[in-house]
Amino acid sequence: MMQPVYLTIGIVSVALGVIGIVVPLLPTVPFMILAAFCFAKANPVWEKRLLDHPRFGPHIVAWRERGAISKRGKIMALVALAASAVIGLVALDSWHAYMPLAVALISGTWIATRPS
Structure with a gap:
């Protein structure tokens, strides 16, 4: 019953991931x-294809086995979070300016504490 939903979400996720290759x-x-x-x-066959993929497979396996994020991935995520916090502080007014900073601090702390 839920299989078509999972399949749809999986396909959309792959599409967004592919777009993410070129969108910074x-x-x-x-x-x-x-x-x-x-x-x-x-679809276990498609799962196996992702797990066997030379670029994405190791990251997926590391996440599943240890909850690990690569050092490069952490750095990129933290830089993007910091940039969005700075943009929020500069571009927004009132208390809204602190929301991107709060999100960056909370999610950045979580990301930084994951194993590499």
Whole structure:
């Protein structure tokens, strides 16, 4: 019953991940991790293809086994979060200016504490 939903989410995640390869601030690997999760429930053959992929497979396996994020991935994520916080502080007014900073601090702390 849920299989078509998982399949759809997996396909959309792969599409967004592929777009993320060329769009600088759109992450690729998190979408591939989500796709692998969805394909595990809907299409194990497609899950295996993602796990065997030379570029994405090691990241997916590292996340599944240890909750690990690569050092490069952490740096890129933290730089993007810092940039969005600075842009928010400069471009927004009132208390809204602090929302991107709060999100960056909370999510950045979580990302920084994941194993590499």
